[in-house]
Amino acid sequence: MLVGILALQGDFFAHASALDDLSVDVRFIRCPSDLDGIEGLVIPGGESTAMSLLIQSSGLYAPLMGLLNSGLPVLATCAGVIILSGEIVDGRDDQISFGMLDLSIKRNGYGRQLQSFETDIMLSTGGFHAIFIRAPRILKAGSDVEVLAAIEGVAGHDGADVVMCRQGSILACTFHPELTPDRSIHSMFVDQMKRRK
Amino acid sequence: MVDMTDDLTNDHLTGTFQVKRGLAEMLKGGVIMDVVTSEHAKIAEDAGAVAVMALERVPADIRAQGGVARMSDPALIMEIEEAVTIPVMAKARIGHFAEAQILQSIGVDYIDESEVLTPADRENHIDKWKFDVPFVCGATNLGEALRRISEGAALIRSKGEAGTGNIVEAVYHLRSIVGDIKKLASADHAELYAWAKSLGAPYELVRMVADTGWLPVPLFCAGGIATPADASLVRQLGAESIFVGSGIFKSDNPSERARAIVEACVHYDDAGLVGRVSKGLGEAMRGLDDTSYGARLAERGW
Numbered sequence: 001m002l003v004g005i006l007a008l009q010g011d012f013f014a015h016a017s018a019l020d021d022l023s024v025d026v027r028f029i030r031c032p033s034d035l036d037g038i039e040g041l042v043i044p045g046g047e048s049t050a051m052s053l054l055i056q057s058s059g060l061y062a063p064l065m066g067l068l069n070s071g072l073p074v075l076a077t078c079a080g081v082i083i084l085s086g087e088i089v090d091g092r093d094d095q096i097s098f099g100m101l102d103l104s105i106k107r108n109g110y111g112r113q114l115q116s117f118e119t120d121i122m123l124s125t126g127g128f129h130a131i132f133i134r135a136p137r138i139l140k141a142g143s144d145v146e147v148l149a150a151i152e153g154v155a156g157h158d159g160a161d162v163v164m165c166r167q168g169s170i171l172a173c174t175f176h177p178e179l180t181p182d183r184s185i186h187s188m189f190v191d192q193m194k195r196r197k
Numbered sequence: 198m199v200d201m202t203d204d205l206t207n208d209h210l211t212g213t214f215q216v217k218r219g220l221a222e223m224l225k226g227g228v229i230m231d232v233v234t235s236e237h238a239k240i241a242e243d244a245g246a247v248a249v250m251a252l253e254r255v256p257a258d259i260r261a262q263g264g265v266a267r268m269s270d271p272a273l274i275m276e277i278e279e280a281v282t283i284p285v286m287a288k289a290r291i292g293h294f295a296e297a298q299i300l301q302s303i304g305v306d307y308i309d310e311s312e313v314l315t316p317a318d319r320e321n322h323i324d325k326w327k328f329d330v331p332f333v334c335g336a337t338n339l340g341e342a343l344r345r346i347s348e349g350a351a352l353i354r355s356k357g358e359a360g361t362g363n364i365v366e367a368v369y370h371l372r373s374i375v376g377d378i379k380k381l382a383s384a385d386h387a388e389l390y391a392w393a394k395s396l397g398a399p400y401e402l403v404r405m406v407a408d409t410g411w412l413p414v415p416l417f418c419a420g421g422i423a424t425p426a427d428a429s430l431v432r433q434l435g436a437e438s439i440f441v442g443s444g445i446f447k448s449d450n451p452s453e454r455a456r457a458i459v460e461a462c463v464h465y466d467d468a469g470l471v472g473r474v475s476k477g478l479g480e481a482m483r484g485l486d487d488t489s490y491g492a493r494l495a496e497r498g499w
Contacts, residue, residue: 007226008226008463009225009226009227009247009463010222010223010225010226010227011222011223011225012225012226013225014222030463030464030467045222045223046223046224046225046226046227046247047223047224047227047247047248047283047284049242049245049282049283050227050245050246050247050283050459053245053459054245054459054460054463057460058463058464078223079223090282091282092242092282107282108282112278112284112304112306113216113220113284113306113307113330113331114211114212114301114304114306114329114330115211116211116216116219116220117209117210117211117216118209118210118213118215118216119208119209119210120208131215131216131219132216133216133219133220133222133223134220134223134284134306151209153209154209176219176222179215179219179222180215
Protein backbone atom coordinates (compact mmCIF):
# COMPACT_ATOMS: atom_id res chain seq x y z
CA MET A 1 0.00 0.00 0.00
CA LEU A 2 1.30 3.42 -0.95
CA VAL A 3 0.20 6.61 0.78
CA GLY A 4 0.96 10.04 -0.65
CA ILE A 5 1.67 12.78 1.89
CA LEU A 6 1.21 16.33 0.69
CA ALA A 7 4.67 17.71 1.50
CA LEU A 8 4.59 21.34 0.45
CA GLN A 9 4.69 22.72 3.96
CA GLY A 10 3.89 21.61 7.50
CA ASP A 11 4.45 18.51 9.63
CA PHE A 12 4.53 15.95 6.83
CA PHE A 13 7.56 14.15 8.31
CA ALA A 14 5.57 13.40 11.48
CA HIS A 15 2.88 11.72 9.34
CA ALA A 16 5.54 9.76 7.46
CA SER A 17 6.95 8.47 10.71
CA ALA A 18 3.46 7.56 12.00
CA LEU A 19 2.72 5.57 8.84
CA ASP A 20 6.17 4.01 8.96
CA ASP A 21 5.25 2.65 12.42
CA LEU A 22 2.38 0.84 10.66
CA SER A 23 4.72 -0.46 7.91
CA VAL A 24 2.95 1.53 5.21
CA ASP A 25 4.98 2.92 2.29
CA VAL A 26 4.79 6.66 1.83
CA ARG A 27 5.70 9.14 -0.89
CA PHE A 28 5.99 12.89 -0.46
CA ILE A 29 3.81 14.81 -2.91
CA ARG A 30 5.28 18.03 -4.32
CA CYS A 31 4.25 17.90 -7.99
CA PRO A 32 1.47 16.23 -10.04
CA SER A 33 3.55 13.24 -11.18
CA ASP A 34 4.10 12.29 -7.52
CA LEU A 35 0.40 11.38 -7.35
CA ASP A 36 0.71 8.41 -9.74
CA GLY A 37 -0.29 5.16 -8.07
CA ILE A 38 -1.08 6.43 -4.57
CA GLU A 39 -3.86 4.56 -2.76
CA GLY A 40 -4.42 7.10 -0.01
CA LEU A 41 -3.53 10.71 0.76
CA VAL A 42 -2.53 12.61 3.89
CA ILE A 43 -3.02 16.38 4.06
CA PRO A 44 -0.93 17.46 7.07
CA GLY A 45 -1.01 20.38 9.47
CA GLY A 46 0.77 23.60 8.62
CA GLU A 47 -0.29 27.07 7.57
CA SER A 48 -3.36 26.72 5.37
CA THR A 49 -2.72 30.04 3.58
CA ALA A 50 0.80 29.06 2.53
CA MET A 51 -0.33 25.54 1.57
CA SER A 52 -3.17 26.96 -0.49
CA LEU A 53 -0.77 29.13 -2.48
CA LEU A 54 1.70 26.26 -2.98
CA ILE A 55 -1.00 23.80 -4.11
CA GLN A 56 -1.85 26.22 -6.91
CA SER A 57 1.71 27.10 -7.92
CA SER A 58 2.70 23.41 -7.98
CA GLY A 59 -0.13 22.58 -10.37
CA LEU A 60 -1.64 20.20 -7.82
CA TYR A 61 -5.10 21.72 -7.48
CA ALA A 62 -6.82 20.04 -10.45
CA PRO A 63 -5.22 16.58 -10.08
CA LEU A 64 -5.95 16.56 -6.34
CA MET A 65 -9.56 17.55 -6.99
CA GLY A 66 -9.82 14.66 -9.44
CA LEU A 67 -8.48 12.18 -6.90
CA LEU A 68 -10.74 13.50 -4.15
CA ASN A 69 -13.78 13.17 -6.40
CA SER A 70 -12.80 9.59 -7.22
CA GLY A 71 -13.16 8.66 -3.53
CA LEU A 72 -9.48 8.33 -2.62
CA PRO A 73 -9.15 7.67 1.15
CA VAL A 74 -7.82 10.80 2.86
CA LEU A 75 -6.55 11.63 6.33
CA ALA A 76 -6.60 15.40 6.95
CA THR A 77 -5.28 17.07 10.08
CA CYS A 78 -5.66 20.69 11.19
CA ALA A 79 -4.82 22.88 8.15
CA GLY A 80 -5.67 19.87 5.97
CA VAL A 81 -9.25 19.99 7.25
CA ILE A 82 -9.49 23.71 6.47
CA ILE A 83 -8.39 23.11 2.88
CA LEU A 84 -11.10 20.45 2.42
CA SER A 85 -13.94 22.35 4.09
CA GLY A 86 -16.87 23.92 2.26
CA GLU A 87 -16.88 27.14 4.26
CA ILE A 88 -13.78 28.79 5.74
CA VAL A 89 -14.36 31.55 8.30
CA ASP A 90 -11.52 34.08 8.77
CA GLY A 91 -9.62 32.71 5.80
CA ARG A 92 -7.98 34.81 3.14
CA ASP A 93 -10.12 35.77 0.12
CA ASP A 94 -7.78 33.98 -2.26
CA GLN A 95 -7.57 30.84 -0.13
CA ILE A 96 -8.57 27.68 -1.99
CA SER A 97 -10.95 25.04 -0.74
CA PHE A 98 -11.72 21.65 -2.21
CA GLY A 99 -15.20 21.81 -0.68
CA MET A 100 -15.21 18.07 0.06
CA LEU A 101 -16.30 18.35 3.70
CA ASP A 102 -19.67 19.85 4.58
CA LEU A 103 -18.17 21.90 7.40
CA SER A 104 -18.10 25.53 8.37
CA ILE A 105 -14.67 25.94 9.92
CA LYS A 106 -13.02 28.90 11.62
CA ARG A 107 -9.25 29.33 11.31
CA ASN A 108 -7.45 29.70 14.65
CA GLY A 109 -10.86 29.13 16.19
CA TYR A 110 -9.57 28.74 19.75
CA GLY A 111 -7.24 31.75 19.56
CA ARG A 112 -3.53 32.31 19.14
CA GLN A 113 -0.65 30.01 20.16
CA LEU A 114 -1.08 30.81 23.88
CA GLN A 115 -4.49 29.11 23.64
CA SER A 116 -3.07 26.00 21.94
CA PHE A 117 -3.83 23.04 24.20
CA GLU A 118 -3.70 19.31 24.75
CA THR A 119 -6.54 17.23 26.14
CA ASP A 120 -7.91 13.69 26.24
CA ILE A 121 -10.74 12.81 23.87
CA MET A 122 -12.85 9.67 23.51
CA LEU A 123 -12.98 7.69 20.26
CA SER A 124 -14.93 4.49 19.58
CA THR A 125 -11.61 2.66 20.01
CA GLY A 126 -10.88 4.27 23.39
CA GLY A 127 -9.21 7.36 24.79
CA PHE A 128 -6.83 9.46 22.73
CA HIS A 129 -4.52 12.27 23.77
CA ALA A 130 -5.07 15.13 21.33
CA ILE A 131 -2.77 18.10 20.62
CA PHE A 132 -4.42 21.25 19.25
CA ILE A 133 -2.08 23.86 17.71
CA ARG A 134 -3.70 27.19 16.75
CA ALA A 135 -6.43 24.77 15.76
CA PRO A 136 -9.37 25.46 13.49
CA ARG A 137 -12.79 25.18 15.13
CA ILE A 138 -15.66 23.40 13.43
CA LEU A 139 -18.65 25.74 13.79
CA LYS A 140 -21.17 23.64 11.90
CA ALA A 141 -21.23 20.15 10.41
CA GLY A 142 -23.70 19.03 7.72
CA SER A 143 -25.93 15.98 8.03
CA ASP A 144 -23.62 13.82 5.89
CA VAL A 145 -20.81 14.32 8.38
CA GLU A 146 -20.31 11.49 10.86
CA VAL A 147 -19.02 12.84 14.17
CA LEU A 148 -16.24 10.68 15.65
CA ALA A 149 -15.12 12.83 18.59
CA ALA A 150 -16.01 16.09 20.29
CA ILE A 151 -14.66 18.17 23.16
CA GLU A 152 -16.40 20.24 25.80
CA GLY A 153 -15.39 22.86 28.28
CA VAL A 154 -13.02 24.99 26.21
CA ALA A 155 -12.77 28.37 27.94
CA GLY A 156 -15.00 30.94 26.27
CA HIS A 157 -16.85 28.40 24.13
CA ASP A 158 -20.24 26.92 24.90
CA GLY A 159 -21.31 23.38 24.09
CA ALA A 160 -19.36 20.63 22.39
CA ASP A 161 -17.07 21.10 19.39
CA VAL A 162 -16.63 18.40 16.79
CA VAL A 163 -12.88 17.69 16.57
CA MET A 164 -12.87 14.52 14.49
CA CYS A 165 -15.29 13.42 11.80
CA ARG A 166 -15.73 11.41 8.63
CA GLN A 167 -17.48 12.22 5.39
CA GLY A 168 -17.29 9.69 2.56
CA SER A 169 -13.68 8.57 2.27
CA ILE A 170 -12.24 11.49 4.24
CA LEU A 171 -11.16 11.21 7.87
CA ALA A 172 -10.66 14.67 9.42
CA CYS A 173 -9.09 15.77 12.73
CA THR A 174 -8.68 19.37 13.85
CA PHE A 175 -5.90 18.11 16.17
CA HIS A 176 -2.60 16.32 15.43
CA PRO A 177 -2.60 12.52 15.87
CA GLU A 178 0.79 12.52 14.10
CA LEU A 179 2.42 14.33 17.05
CA THR A 180 1.65 11.68 19.69
CA PRO A 181 2.80 8.02 19.75
CA ASP A 182 -0.73 6.52 19.71
CA ARG A 183 -1.29 5.20 16.17
CA SER A 184 -4.99 4.32 16.43
CA ILE A 185 -6.17 7.14 14.15
CA HIS A 186 -3.59 6.39 11.47
CA SER A 187 -4.64 2.72 11.76
CA MET A 188 -8.26 3.73 11.14
CA PHE A 189 -7.12 5.48 7.96
CA VAL A 190 -5.07 2.48 6.84
CA ASP A 191 -8.05 0.14 7.50
CA GLN A 192 -10.19 2.37 5.32
CA MET A 193 -7.64 2.02 2.51
CA LYS A 194 -7.61 -1.78 2.92
CA ARG A 195 -11.40 -1.93 2.72
CA ARG A 196 -11.37 0.00 -0.53
CA LYS A 197 -8.87 -2.39 -2.18
CA MET B 198 1.83 2.17 23.65
CA VAL B 199 0.50 3.93 26.74
CA ASP B 200 -3.09 3.13 27.62
CA MET B 201 -4.68 6.43 28.52
CA THR B 202 -8.25 5.25 29.00
CA ASP B 203 -7.85 5.02 32.76
CA ASP B 204 -6.87 8.61 33.29
CA LEU B 205 -9.01 10.49 30.81
CA THR B 206 -9.68 14.01 31.98
CA ASN B 207 -11.45 17.04 30.65
CA ASP B 208 -8.47 19.22 31.43
CA HIS B 209 -7.20 21.39 28.64
CA LEU B 210 -3.51 22.00 29.22
CA THR B 211 -1.93 25.08 27.62
CA GLY B 212 1.71 26.15 27.45
CA THR B 213 3.06 22.58 27.49
CA PHE B 214 6.28 21.67 25.70
CA GLN B 215 4.22 19.55 23.27
CA VAL B 216 2.15 22.52 22.10
CA LYS B 217 5.22 24.79 22.00
CA ARG B 218 7.16 22.34 19.87
CA GLY B 219 4.00 21.55 17.91
CA LEU B 220 3.81 25.02 16.41
CA ALA B 221 7.44 24.72 15.26
CA GLU B 222 6.48 21.42 13.55
CA MET B 223 3.72 23.25 11.66
CA LEU B 224 6.18 25.86 10.36
CA LYS B 225 8.42 23.26 8.72
CA GLY B 226 9.28 23.71 5.07
CA GLY B 227 8.23 27.35 5.26
CA VAL B 228 9.70 30.84 5.36
CA ILE B 229 9.48 33.22 8.34
CA MET B 230 9.96 36.81 7.23
CA ASP B 231 11.11 39.92 9.13
CA VAL B 232 8.61 42.78 8.78
CA VAL B 233 8.68 46.31 10.20
CA THR B 234 5.16 47.50 9.26
CA SER B 235 1.73 45.93 8.82
CA GLU B 236 2.06 46.58 5.05
CA HIS B 237 5.21 44.47 5.01
CA ALA B 238 3.39 41.81 7.02
CA LYS B 239 0.63 41.63 4.41
CA ILE B 240 3.16 41.39 1.58
CA ALA B 241 4.83 38.53 3.45
CA GLU B 242 1.53 36.72 4.01
CA ASP B 243 0.53 37.24 0.36
CA ALA B 244 3.85 35.70 -0.70
CA GLY B 245 3.20 32.55 1.35
CA ALA B 246 5.20 33.21 4.55
CA VAL B 247 4.29 30.75 7.33
CA ALA B 248 4.94 33.39 10.00
CA VAL B 249 6.28 36.92 10.37
CA MET B 250 8.83 38.37 12.79
CA ALA B 251 7.58 41.79 13.88
CA LEU B 252 10.35 44.30 14.58
CA GLU B 253 11.14 48.02 14.36
CA ARG B 254 14.32 47.72 12.31
CA VAL B 255 15.58 44.87 10.16
CA PRO B 256 19.01 43.57 11.22
CA ALA B 257 20.81 45.39 8.36
CA ASP B 258 19.56 48.72 9.75
CA ILE B 259 20.36 47.77 13.35
CA ARG B 260 23.88 46.95 12.18
CA ALA B 261 24.21 50.19 10.19
CA GLN B 262 22.67 52.55 12.76
CA GLY B 263 24.25 51.08 15.89
CA GLY B 264 23.01 52.01 19.37
CA VAL B 265 21.17 49.70 21.75
CA ALA B 266 18.65 47.47 19.99
CA ARG B 267 15.65 46.60 22.17
CA MET B 268 12.27 44.87 22.00
CA SER B 269 9.95 46.60 19.50
CA ASP B 270 7.09 48.90 20.47
CA PRO B 271 4.21 46.65 21.61
CA ALA B 272 1.80 48.87 19.61
CA LEU B 273 3.65 47.97 16.38
CA ILE B 274 3.61 44.26 17.21
CA MET B 275 -0.12 44.35 18.02
CA GLU B 276 -0.84 46.19 14.77
CA ILE B 277 0.95 43.44 12.88
CA GLU B 278 -0.97 40.78 14.83
CA GLU B 279 -4.16 42.46 13.62
CA ALA B 280 -2.97 42.69 10.01
CA VAL B 281 -2.25 39.01 9.33
CA THR B 282 -3.73 35.59 10.12
CA ILE B 283 -0.41 33.71 10.27
CA PRO B 284 1.67 33.41 13.48
CA VAL B 285 3.50 36.53 14.66
CA MET B 286 6.90 36.29 16.35
CA ALA B 287 8.81 39.06 18.12
CA LYS B 288 12.30 39.46 19.56
CA ALA B 289 13.41 39.91 23.16
CA ARG B 290 16.98 40.70 24.24
CA ILE B 291 19.08 37.76 25.49
CA GLY B 292 18.32 37.39 29.21
CA HIS B 293 15.67 40.15 29.23
CA PHE B 294 12.83 38.17 30.79
CA ALA B 295 10.78 41.33 31.41
CA GLU B 296 10.65 42.03 27.67
CA ALA B 297 9.61 38.40 27.19
CA GLN B 298 6.84 38.79 29.81
CA ILE B 299 5.51 41.80 27.90
CA LEU B 300 5.61 39.94 24.58
CA GLN B 301 3.72 37.04 26.15
CA SER B 302 1.14 39.45 27.58
CA ILE B 303 0.37 40.87 24.12
CA GLY B 304 -0.12 37.38 22.72
CA VAL B 305 2.81 36.89 20.34
CA ASP B 306 2.95 33.33 19.02
CA TYR B 307 6.72 32.81 19.40
CA ILE B 308 9.49 34.79 21.12
CA ASP B 309 12.93 34.95 19.52
CA GLU B 310 15.53 35.44 22.28
CA SER B 311 17.81 37.07 19.78
CA GLU B 312 21.45 38.06 19.41
CA VAL B 313 20.28 40.65 16.88
CA LEU B 314 19.19 42.78 19.85
CA THR B 315 21.71 44.03 22.42
CA PRO B 316 22.07 41.40 25.19
CA ALA B 317 20.63 42.33 28.59
CA ASP B 318 22.43 39.68 30.67
CA ARG B 319 26.10 38.67 30.29
CA GLU B 320 25.67 35.32 32.02
CA ASN B 321 22.13 34.03 31.75
CA HIS B 322 19.63 33.42 29.03
CA ILE B 323 15.90 33.60 29.83
CA ASP B 324 14.48 30.67 31.83
CA LYS B 325 12.08 29.72 29.07
CA TRP B 326 10.36 26.96 31.07
CA LYS B 327 8.62 29.70 33.05
CA PHE B 328 6.67 30.88 30.01
CA ASP B 329 3.58 29.58 28.21
CA VAL B 330 4.67 31.16 24.94
CA PRO B 331 7.26 29.14 22.99
CA PHE B 332 10.81 30.43 22.36
CA VAL B 333 13.20 30.12 19.44
CA CYS B 334 16.91 30.68 20.12
CA GLY B 335 19.96 30.98 17.91
CA ALA B 336 22.95 28.64 18.02
CA THR B 337 26.33 28.51 16.31
CA ASN B 338 27.09 24.92 17.33
CA LEU B 339 25.49 21.82 18.82
CA GLY B 340 26.50 22.60 22.42
CA GLU B 341 24.88 26.02 22.25
CA ALA B 342 21.73 24.52 20.70
CA LEU B 343 21.44 21.93 23.49
CA ARG B 344 22.04 24.54 26.21
CA ARG B 345 19.16 26.61 24.82
CA ILE B 346 16.94 23.51 24.67
CA SER B 347 17.80 22.71 28.29
CA GLU B 348 16.57 26.23 29.15
CA GLY B 349 13.25 25.47 27.42
CA ALA B 350 13.67 26.59 23.79
CA ALA B 351 11.19 24.71 21.56
CA LEU B 352 12.92 25.63 18.30
CA ILE B 353 16.54 26.27 17.32
CA ARG B 354 17.78 28.37 14.44
CA SER B 355 21.37 28.43 13.33
CA LYS B 356 22.53 32.04 13.85
CA GLY B 357 24.41 32.92 10.71
CA GLU B 358 25.30 36.61 10.65
CA ALA B 359 22.13 38.69 10.61
CA GLY B 360 21.89 41.77 8.42
CA THR B 361 24.80 40.89 6.14
CA GLY B 362 23.02 39.21 3.24
CA ASN B 363 26.02 36.87 3.33
CA ILE B 364 25.31 33.16 3.70
CA VAL B 365 28.84 32.11 4.74
CA GLU B 366 28.27 32.12 8.52
CA ALA B 367 24.90 30.36 8.24
CA VAL B 368 26.57 27.57 6.27
CA TYR B 369 29.36 27.34 8.84
CA HIS B 370 26.94 27.10 11.78
CA LEU B 371 24.59 24.68 10.06
CA ARG B 372 27.42 22.38 8.98
CA SER B 373 28.81 22.46 12.50
CA ILE B 374 25.47 21.56 14.14
CA VAL B 375 24.43 18.91 11.61
CA GLY B 376 27.98 17.51 11.44
CA ASP B 377 28.17 17.02 15.20
CA ILE B 378 24.70 15.43 15.25
CA LYS B 379 25.94 12.87 12.70
CA LYS B 380 29.08 12.18 14.74
CA LEU B 381 27.02 11.75 17.91
CA ALA B 382 24.63 9.35 16.18
CA SER B 383 27.53 7.03 15.37
CA ALA B 384 29.38 7.47 18.68
CA ASP B 385 29.91 4.63 21.11
CA HIS B 386 27.74 4.99 24.23
CA ALA B 387 30.81 5.31 26.46
CA GLU B 388 31.89 8.38 24.45
CA LEU B 389 28.70 10.34 25.17
CA TYR B 390 29.92 11.54 28.58
CA ALA B 391 32.99 13.10 27.01
CA TRP B 392 30.78 14.57 24.30
CA ALA B 393 28.55 16.13 26.98
CA LYS B 394 31.62 17.59 28.63
CA SER B 395 33.12 19.01 25.44
CA LEU B 396 29.77 20.37 24.19
CA GLY B 397 28.98 21.89 27.60
CA ALA B 398 25.50 20.37 27.35
CA PRO B 399 23.44 18.11 29.61
CA TYR B 400 24.19 14.40 29.17
CA GLU B 401 20.45 13.53 28.83
CA LEU B 402 20.10 15.78 25.77
CA VAL B 403 23.35 14.50 24.26
CA ARG B 404 22.03 10.95 24.70
CA MET B 405 18.73 11.92 23.07
CA VAL B 406 20.54 13.29 20.00
CA ALA B 407 22.71 10.16 19.82
CA ASP B 408 19.63 7.88 20.02
CA THR B 409 17.39 9.74 17.55
CA GLY B 410 19.97 11.23 15.19
CA TRP B 411 18.36 14.67 15.44
CA LEU B 412 17.73 17.51 17.86
CA PRO B 413 14.75 17.08 20.21
CA VAL B 414 13.25 20.20 18.54
CA PRO B 415 13.21 21.40 14.91
CA LEU B 416 16.29 23.11 13.42
CA PHE B 417 15.73 26.16 11.22
CA CYS B 418 18.29 28.47 9.63
CA ALA B 419 18.70 32.26 9.89
CA GLY B 420 21.20 34.99 9.19
CA GLY B 421 22.26 35.95 5.67
CA ILE B 422 19.68 34.35 3.37
CA ALA B 423 19.12 36.74 0.43
CA THR B 424 18.29 34.63 -2.65
CA PRO B 425 16.23 31.57 -3.63
CA ALA B 426 19.53 29.73 -4.15
CA ASP B 427 20.55 30.55 -0.54
CA ALA B 428 17.25 29.02 0.63
CA SER B 429 17.90 25.88 -1.42
CA LEU B 430 21.47 25.65 -0.11
CA VAL B 431 20.61 25.72 3.59
CA ARG B 432 17.63 23.38 3.15
CA GLN B 433 19.95 20.87 1.44
CA LEU B 434 22.37 21.25 4.35
CA GLY B 435 19.64 20.18 6.80
CA ALA B 436 17.68 23.29 7.79
CA GLU B 437 13.98 22.40 8.13
CA SER B 438 12.74 25.96 7.51
CA ILE B 439 14.29 29.39 7.06
CA PHE B 440 14.14 32.86 8.57
CA VAL B 441 14.70 35.69 6.11
CA GLY B 442 15.46 39.02 7.71
CA SER B 443 16.85 41.91 5.73
CA GLY B 444 17.08 39.83 2.54
CA ILE B 445 13.53 40.54 1.40
CA PHE B 446 12.70 44.11 2.27
CA LYS B 447 16.24 45.37 1.54
CA SER B 448 15.99 44.07 -2.04
CA ASP B 449 14.66 45.79 -5.16
CA ASN B 450 11.48 43.81 -5.45
CA PRO B 451 10.38 42.46 -2.05
CA SER B 452 7.10 40.92 -3.14
CA GLU B 453 8.50 38.83 -6.00
CA ARG B 454 11.66 37.91 -4.10
CA ALA B 455 9.59 36.76 -1.11
CA ARG B 456 7.42 34.60 -3.35
CA ALA B 457 10.49 33.12 -5.07
CA ILE B 458 12.20 32.30 -1.77
CA VAL B 459 9.02 30.53 -0.57
CA GLU B 460 8.98 28.35 -3.70
CA ALA B 461 12.73 27.66 -3.43
CA CYS B 462 12.36 26.67 0.22
CA VAL B 463 9.67 24.08 -0.63
CA HIS B 464 11.20 22.73 -3.86
CA TYR B 465 14.79 23.13 -2.66
CA ASP B 466 16.00 19.93 -4.33
CA ASP B 467 14.58 20.84 -7.75
CA ALA B 468 17.32 23.00 -9.28
CA GLY B 469 15.27 23.64 -12.44
CA LEU B 470 12.47 25.15 -10.39
CA VAL B 471 14.81 27.17 -8.15
CA GLY B 472 16.44 28.48 -11.33
CA ARG B 473 13.08 29.46 -12.84
CA VAL B 474 11.94 31.40 -9.79
CA SER B 475 15.35 33.12 -9.57
CA LYS B 476 14.91 34.80 -12.96
CA GLY B 477 14.52 38.57 -13.15
CA LEU B 478 14.14 39.32 -9.46
CA GLY B 479 16.24 42.49 -9.71
CA GLU B 480 18.99 43.46 -7.33
CA ALA B 481 19.33 41.40 -4.11
CA MET B 482 20.28 43.25 -0.92
CA ARG B 483 23.78 44.63 -1.34
CA GLY B 484 25.19 42.86 1.71
CA LEU B 485 28.56 42.76 3.43
CA ASP B 486 31.47 40.47 2.71
CA ASP B 487 33.09 38.76 5.67
CA THR B 488 35.96 41.25 5.96
CA SER B 489 33.54 44.13 6.60
CA TYR B 490 31.11 42.86 9.23
CA GLY B 491 32.55 44.73 12.16
CA ALA B 492 31.08 43.15 15.29
CA ARG B 493 29.76 39.63 14.91
CA LEU B 494 26.25 39.37 16.34
CA ALA B 495 26.59 35.57 16.40
CA GLU B 496 29.14 35.87 19.22
CA ARG B 497 26.43 37.20 21.52
CA GLY B 498 25.03 34.43 23.71
CA TRP B 499 26.99 31.34 24.69
